[in-house]
Amino acid sequence: MAPTTAVSPPALPWLRSARPLMMLGLGVLVLVAPWLGLGDYWSRQFILIAILALVVSGLNISLGYAGELALGQVALYAVGAYVAGYLAVSQGVTDILLCLLAAIGGAIVVGFVSGIPGLRLGGWSLAMVTFFLVIIIPNVLDLLSSQTGGALGLSGIPIPTIFGAQLVGDGFYVFVIAVTIIWFAIFRNLISSSHGDAFLVLKQSPILAATLGISVYRLKLLAYVVGAIPAGIAGVLFAFLSAYISPSSFAFALAFTILTASVVGGSQSIYGAIFGAAILQLGPERIASFQNYSLIVYGAFLVVAGLVFSDGIAGLIRSGLSQARRRGWLSGAAPIDTVGPLAVADAAVPTAVDEAAVGPLAGATTVSTPADETAAVIGDLAGEALTVTELRKDFGGVTAVDDVTLEAVPGQVTALIGPNGSGKTTLLNLVCGFYKPTSGSVRLGQVELGGLAPYRSARAGVARTFQTPLIPKGMRARAFVATGRYISHRVSMPASILRLPSFWRGSRDSDAEALRLLTLLGIAHVADSEVASLPLGTRRLVEVARALAAEPKVFLFDEVGSGLDEEDIQRLEEAIELIRRAGGTVVLVEHNFPLVLKIADRIHVLSQGALIASGTPSEIQANRRVLEEYTGSSDTADTIEELERADAAPGPPPAEPR
Amino acid sequence: MTTLWSGLADGALYALVGVGYNIVLLASGVFNFANAQLIMLGTYLAYFAAVTLKLPLVPTVLIGAAAVALIAVAEERLAIRPLMGRRDSHATLITSVGVAVALDGIVLRIWGSQPKSVPAPLSSKPLNLLGGTIEPTALLLIVLVIVVGVGLHILSKKTMIGLGSLASAEDREAAMARGVNVRALAIGAFALAGLIAGAFGVVVGSGTYANPGLGDNLALFGFVAIAIGGSGSQIGSLIGGFATGIIYAEVSRYTNADWPQIVVFALFLLILLTRPRGLFGGAVERQV
Numbered sequence: 001m002a003p004t005t006a007v008s009p010p011a012l013p014w015l016r017s018a019r020p021l022m023m024l025g026l027g028v029l030v031l032v033a034p035w036l037g038l039g040d041y042w043s044r045q046f047i048l049i050a051i052l053a054l055v056v057s058g059l060n061i062s063l064g065y066a067g068e069l070a071l072g073q074v075a076l077y078a079v080g081a082y083v084a085g086y087l088a089v090s091q092g093v094t095d096i097l098l099c100l101l102a103a104i105g106g107a108i109v110v111g112f113v114s115g116i117p118g119l120r121l122g123g124w125s126l127a128m129v130t131f132f133l134v135i136i137i138p139n140v141l142d143l144l145s146s147q148t149g150g151a152l153g154l155s156g157i158p159i160p161t162i163f164g165a166q167l168v169g170d171g172f173y174v175f176v177i178a179v180t181i182i183w184f185a186i187f188r189n190l191i192s193s194s195h196g197d198a199f200l201v202l203k204q205s206p207i208l209a210a211t212l213g214i215s216v217y218r219l220k221l222l223a224y225v226v227g228a229i230p231a232g233i234a235g236v237l238f239a240f241l242s243a244y245i246s247p248s249s250f251a252f253a254l255a256f257t258i259l260t261a262s263v264v265g266g267s268q269s270i271y272g273a274i275f276g277a278a279i280l281q282l283g284p285e286r287i288a289s290f291q292n293y294s295l296i297v298y299g300a301f302l303v304v305a306g307l308v309f310s311d312g313i314a315g316l317i318r319s320g321l322s323q324a325r326r327r328g329w330l331s332g333a334a335p336i337d338t339v340g341p342l343a344v345a346d347a348a349v350p351t352a353v354d355e356a357a358v359g360p361l362a363g364a365t366t367v368s369t370p371a372d373e374t375a376a377v378i379g380d381l382a383g384e385a386l387t388v389t390e391l392r393k394d395f396g397g398v399t400a401v402d403d404v405t406l407e408a409v410p411g412q413v414t415a416l417i418g419p420n421g422s423g424k425t426t427l428l429n430l431v432c433g434f435y436k437p438t439s440g441s442v443r444l445g446q447v448e449l450g451g452l453a454p455y456r457s458a459r460a461g462v463a464r465t466f467q468t469p470l471i472p473k474g475m476r477a478r479a480f481v482a483t484g485r486y487i488s489h490r491v492s493m494p495a496s497i498l499r500l501p502s503f504w505r506g507s508r509d510s511d512a513e514a515l516r517l518l519t520l521l522g523i524a525h526v527a528d529s530e531v532a533s534l535p536l537g538t539r540r541l542v543e544v545a546r547a548l549a550a551e552p553k554v555f556l557f558d559e560v561g562s563g564l565d566e567e568d569i570q571r572l573e574e575a576i577e578l579i580r581r582a583g584g585t586v587v588l589v590e591h592n593f594p595l596v597l598k599i600a601d602r603i604h605v606l607s608q609g610a611l612i613a614s615g616t617p618s619e620i621q622a623n624r625r626v627l628e629e630y631t632g633s634s635d636t637a638d639t640i641e642e643l644e645r646a647d648a649a650p651g652p653p654p655a656e657p658r
Numbered sequence: 659m660t661t662l663w664s665g666l667a668d669g670a671l672y673a674l675v676g677v678g679y680n681i682v683l684l685a686s687g688v689f690n691f692a693n694a695q696l697i698m699l700g701t702y703l704a705y706f707a708a709v710t711l712k713l714p715l716v717p718t719v720l721i722g723a724a725a726v727a728l729i730a731v732a733e734e735r736l737a738i739r740p741l742m743g744r745r746d747s748h749a750t751l752i753t754s755v756g757v758a759v760a761l762d763g764i765v766l767r768i769w770g771s772q773p774k775s776v777p778a779p780l781s782s783k784p785l786n787l788l789g790g791t792i793e794p795t796a797l798l799l800i801v802l803v804i805v806v807g808v809g810l811h812i813l814s815k816k817t818m819i820g821l822g823s824l825a826s827a828e829d830r831e832a833a834m835a836r837g838v839n840v841r842a843l844a845i846g847a848f849a850l851a852g853l854i855a856g857a858f859g860v861v862v863g864s865g866t867y868a869n870p871g872l873g874d875n876l877a878l879f880g881f882v883a884i885a886i887g888g889s890g891s892q893i894g895s896l897i898g899g900f901a902t903g904i905i906y907a908e909v910s911r912y913t914n915a916d917w918p919q920i921v922v923f924a925l926f927l928l929i930l931l932t933r934p935r936g937l938f939g940g941a942v943e944r945q946v
Contacts (some may be wrong), residue, residue, distance in 0.1 A: 069751045117930035124689045125930055127751065128881045132923050135878060139916040252874060256759050263752060292767060299760025303737045306753035 020188060023271060027181040034170040043173045045281065047241055050180040052277035054234035056261045057187055057270075058227035063259075064267030065191065066223035067203030068122070071255045072114060072130025076107045076228045078137050078250040080235020085154040085245050086147050096160035096167060096175065099236050107232025111225035119220050122206075126224070134255055138247040153246025160240045167240075176237050183230050186497050188270045190226070193496035193503065194510065197479050198486050199223060203268075204472040210454035211432065211464055212550070213487035222493075253295070260298045263305045266314030275313045381584035383410030384445035384461060384553035386431065391440035391450075393426055393609075400426040402609035403440065408554065408602075413576060413586045415596045418606035424589045425467065427606070428556050431587075432464055433457040444553055459487060461553030465546075465560050469539040471531045477542050478527045481514035484549030510549075517545040520578070522571050537568030544575050554585040561592045573599055597621060659790025661911045662904060667796035667865060669903020670803040671697075674858060675880025676887065676895030677807050678851045684814055684890055685823035685847030686840075687830070688738055688750050692758040694877035696852055700726050700859030701868035702765055705774040708860065715779050715860065723857035730852025733757050734845055742830065742844070758873060766870050773870075776863030799861045804896060806854060811892035823847065827890075879906075882926045888936025898936070 029036075034043055055073050062070045080103035087093040087102060110133070118129035141148045148154055160167045167175055190196060198219060202209045206216045239245050257280055265276025386408040393401040401423045408414035416424050429435045431442050433454035442449040447460050463484070471480065491506035518524045521541045526534055531542050540560055547555055557576070561569055569592075576599055579586055590596050596603060596617070603620040605613040613623050620626055678693040700722050707718040737753040780794040787797070814820035826833035826840045834840050866872055882902050887894025902922060909918040929936070 063748070067748055069748060069755075113927075117927040120930050120934040124691075124751070124881070125885070125934075127691075127755075128878065128885070129927065129930065131874075132878055132882075132926060135874070136919050136923055139919050142916045143920075256755075259752075259755065293763065295763025295766060296760050297763075299756045299758070299763055302756025302759060303753045304756075306749045306756060307737070307740050 020185075023184070023188075024181070027177070027184075031174060031177045031181070034173055043170070044241075047173060047176045047237070049274070049278045049281045050176050051234045051237050051241070052258070052261060052281055053274045054180060054183060054230040054237075055258055056265065056277050057184065057273040058230040059258055059262045060265075060267050060269065060273050061187070061190075061199075061227035062126075062220075062224045063262060064269065065196070065199035065203060066220045068119065068220055068224060069124075069127040070118075070130045070224060070227070071127050071259065072133040073227075073231045073258050074250050074252070074255045075114075075130065075133040075137055076110055076231035077235045077238070077254075078141075079103065079106045079110050080232035081239040081245045081249070082141070082148055082154070082235070083232075084236040084239040085157050088157050088160070088239070089154055090147060094158050094161045096162050096236065096240065099160070099240075100179075100233055103232040103236045104229050107228040107235075108225055111228030112221075115221045115224045119217055119224065122220075131252075131255070134250070134252050137250050141247050149246070151247060153244060153248075155244045157239055157243045157245070172240070176241075179233060179237065183233065184270065184274070187230075189497045189499060190493065191270055194482065194486050194491055194507065195493055195496055197475065197483050200472050200475060201483055205470045207434070207454075208466075208470040208472070210434075211458055211470075212483055213455050213458035215453070215455045256295070256298050260301055263302060264313060269314030272314035381410075381551065381579060381582040382553060383583050383585035385409045386414075386554045386585055386587065387441075387443045388427070388431070389441045389443070391427070391430060391442060392438045393423075393430055393435055394438045399609050401430065404606070404609075404611050406604050406611065406614065408585050408587045410585045411580060411583050412601040413580050413588055413599050415588045415590055415600035415603045416606060417590060417593070417596055417603060421608075422606040423609040424606055425558060426609075428464060428558055428587075428589060431457065431554075431556060432462055458550075458552075462556065463547040463550045463552035463554070464556035465540065465543040465558055467559045467562070469536070469543045471539055471542070473530075473532045475531055476528050477518060477523075477531050477534075477545075478511060478514040480531045480542060481517055481545045481549050482510040484546040485510050485513065488550055513549060514545070517548050518542070520548075521545050521575050537564040540564060541568065541571060541575070544572070548575075548579070552584075554587060555579060556587045556589070558589050559591060560588070561590055561595050569595060659788055660792070661790075661907045663787070663790045663792035663796070665904035665907030666800050666900055667792065667903070668906060669883075669900035670796075670800045671862060671866070671876060671899070672879040672883040672902050673807060673896045673899025674803050674854075674862070675876045676883035676899050677803070677810060677892055678855055679880060679884055680890060680892055680895055681810065681851045681854075682844075682847045684820075684827055686738075686742070686844040687827040688742075688844075689754070689889075690733075690738070690848070690851065691751070691754040691877060692733060692761060692873075693851060693855065694875075694880055695758045695761040695873035696726050696730055696855035697858065697862060697876055698765065698868070698870070698873040699729065699761060700856045701776055701863030701866065701872065702769055702774070702859075703856065704859035704863045705769075705776045705868040708777050709774070718860055719857055722859040723853045726856025726859070727849045727852035730848040730855070731845055734848035738848075739841070739844065758877065762870060762873055765873075769868065769870070771870055773867035775867055776860060778864035779860050793865075795861060795864050799858075799865065802858070802861065803899075807892050807896040814892065819843075819846075879922070882922060884936070885926060885929050886936055891936070894936055 030046060033046070038046070055077050058076070059070060059073050062068050083103040083106045084096075084099040087099050093099065114129050114133050115126070118126035138151065142150045145151075160172070162175065165171075191199070198209070198212075198214055201212065202214065202216060202219055202223075209216050209219070238249070242249075261276035261280040262273065263276070264279055265272030265274070388404055388406050390403045390405055391401055392399065392403050404423075404427065406414070406416075416427065418424055426435065430437050431449060433449065433452045433456065437450045440450070444460055444462065449457050449460060449462070452460065489506060489510060491503050494500075495503045495506075515524060515527055518527050521544060523538055523541050523545075526538055526542070531539060534542065540563075544557070544560065547557075561572060564572065573595070576586055576588070580601075588596065588600065597620075598617075600617055603613075603615060603617055604611055605620065605623075605626050613620060613626050615623070675694050675697060678696070679689060682688055682690045682693070703722040703725055704718055707713045707721045708715075713721070733754075737757050738750055741749045741753065778793070778795045780798060782793060782795070784791040784793055785797065814824065822833065822838045823843045825836065826838050826843050830840055879902055880899070883899035884891075884895050886898030886901060887896070888898075902925075905925065906918045906922055909921045
């Protein structure tokens with residue numbers, strides 16, 4: 001049965017689909033501007049803006065989308081310029097397309113050389129490696145002075161040609177603008193694809209990314225290297241524009257200009273790079289005295305931007321649009337993108353607030369999905385047995401998991417209970433690869449998981465949810481659920497960029513699947529809502545949908561029931577029942593004792609890292625040791641009642657995972 | 659041996675920057691990119707006090723230490739603290755680079771691009787030591803940096819302040835819950851880093867001059883020092899700094915001026931590839 005609530009339309013659908021066309025129209029307008037009376041001065045300015053915008057867009061990919069600060073765009077820009085300069089001056093190659101190809105190749109190589117070591121640690125290493133790259137430009141150019149002219153620079157770069165024809169004046173202008181348009185189309189297609197969603201996840205939560213099977217390191221490296229490409233292109237254009245290049249064109253101060261342009265325009269945006277570049281290109285030049293204060297202004301600006309409007313101009317436009325929409329100045333549904341307070345407070349939101357927030361939403365749905373009707377919809381899940389054998393984990397002198405042996409089999413719900421600190425979550429982390437076992441083994445089917453990197457465990461078929469749902473800001477539910485399929489139903493980057501049929505098929509399927517799963521869980525009405533702003537219970541269900549989307553061999557649900565109200569618990573129970581019937585393997589870590597008794601097939605009880613009891617719910621219910629462990633009392637009847645009462649009371653707000 | 663001494667003197671500078679990075683890193687988990695600019699500012703203030711105001715040594719050092727400490731605390735208050743506890747961790751990357759750029763700009767605006775000579779606190783007559791020559795001030799720099807680095811190492815491992823700051827860098831919320839005054843520690847760390855940067859102004863500046871490119875250069879080599887030594891390890895940063903200085907000096911002795919930077923860069927990449935946590939850094943396990 002489908003929910004009765006209508007799925008709210010995406011905010012301003014016409015605007016969303018029209019934006020690329022608007023930008024394209026704007027681009028074409030700029031392209032033909034010489035025939036509309038654009039003078040020489042302005043056409044040169046436009047070329048310079050386009051060149052800077054290309055360099056800045058590369059930084060946006062690594063800083064804005066992959067979350068890694070790179071200061072070395074200048075160096076990649078220099079590589080492009082010198083490759084073109086060398087080819088044109090020493091080798092007589094003036095074909096600009098050949099030069100572009102060679103420069104892109106060069107930038108990619110330098111990107112890998114700096115990115116592979118620079119991204120090993122995260123944080124500041126990439127910034128520093130790329131910083132160093134810029135500092136050694138003069139040294140490298142000097143060492144290669146027979147090719148590069150050293151400190152004197154390379155002069156007499158000839159006029160470029162394309163298919164044998166010379167590119168001068170308006171021809172060169174049109175070429176530069178066309179290349180820029182093509183690059184931004186590529187950039188836009190990359191970001192508005194599953195890869196763009198993966199970048200968002202990567203930047204905000206590397207842990208979630210790994211859980212989705214994404215290798216954080218490789219995807220960051222890929223983003224950084226893709227960002228090197230436009231810098232190389234820009235270098236070629238600059239070399240042919242100025243016909244003379246020298247180390248002073250690639251000084252370190254330029255790195256700050258690029259960073260500032262990126263932040264001004266909004267690092268996490270596509271077209272922001274163009275705005276930022278235009279402001280930095282035109283602004284400082286207009287004000288003669290600016291030169292003296294430029295560094296101070298840039299620095300102050302970076303501080304202010306980092307503190308206050310970290311989304312730049314693009315962010316201001318976005319929030320302006322949603323303001324206008326809210327006040328009814330623009331048509332379209334009011335978006336649920338009040339990201340700020342709710343998303344930041346995410347973990348700190350007390351249960352009471354969540355429950356209050358559930359009110360109107362829960363009222364809007366009259367759904368109670370009958371299990372037998374939907375069982376057919378979920379299809380068969382190829383569950384595999386999860387076998388944990390004498391698994392042990394020591395932290396220094398503390399044994400968090402003490403030689404635990406247990407098995408979770410397909411078509412059953414295996415619950416793991418125990419007091420706080422008994423090692424339940426540690427056990428899950430060992431299965432997921434966030435910890436390496438001290439000894440013992442974890443097997444999924446025939447595959448040994450112990451010691452695998454988290455993303456490899458995920459690829460082997462482990463899906464999990466978190467005590468506090470890990471949900472990136474700025475993502476709609478259907479896109480978030482679809483990230484579960486990023487690895488299992490991968491669409492290649494070239495296919496996404498070129499919008500090949502496989503891209504359309506892949507995104508249509510993912511979208512339909514996401515919607516189907518949300519419907520299955522009775523929350524189809526939130527499909528187009530921003531997930532981070534949903535109430536806790538709904539966020540948990542969205543996470544379950546995300547886990548289902550990956551079609552994993554085992555589901556690990558970490559305290560999935562805590563903080564949920566009756567109705568959400570009901571839905572959750574149904575969802576778990578569905579997975580069980582479809583043949584999935586479910587491991588449930590849970591504090592809600594009545595819930596566990598109700599849905600688990602087998603229960604394992606942990607205490608201080610060791611397994612103290614295993615059995616069916618009725619066996620565990622009758623086990624005196626378990627009751628003692630939980631309450632310190634041994635009077636069975638009383639304590640059960642006590643337990644149930646304790647669990648009915650709202651739990652403490654879950655702790656922020658890191 | 660003379661090469662070795664000059665390598666050690668340069669290395670002391672890098673170690674000093676690395677020690678400053680570590681102070682803040684250990685107390686609040688923030689990498690303060692602008693720390694090298696604080697040292698640069700120290701050299702300018704030394705020039706200002708000693709040459710412009712013609713003050714004697716002691717007030718010069720005190721003024722430098724107090725002023726730079728004040729600026730470091732202002733940096734913490736304005737550019738770092740508002741971001742603490744926020745989720746998007748890369749915002750401090752941007753703001754601390756912003757502070758560094760602004761300090762570069764301020765120095766250029768006030769003192770111009772020509773380096774200023776800072777008078778040496780000790781005689782400039784080179785000493786003959788272990789078969790090489792070294793200026794007394796450079797020797798003083800080496801000794802002082804070692805004393806500060808070792809002292810801070812002991813402080814962070816053995817005292818309550820040190821342990822509290824370790825805890826707060828590791829897990830801010832948990833440390834707060836344990837009654838660690840996280841905010842005071844962060845302010846204290848910035849103040850201490852600023853104090854040290856300012857106090858070293860005279861000793862550093864007499865060797866390097868007060869020059870506007872000093873900040874960027876030191877930032878880079880200071881980072882190499884902690885990359886080698888392992889971030890968070892004060893002793894490691896001393897060793898990393900001195901090693902970088904010696905390698906730089908030895909390479910410059912035998913090759914032309916282009917190679918030392920490139921060799922140090924290659925070494926940096928090699929360390930990141932093979933020992934990404936540095937020679938003395940421990941492995942850190944992730945948790946969920």
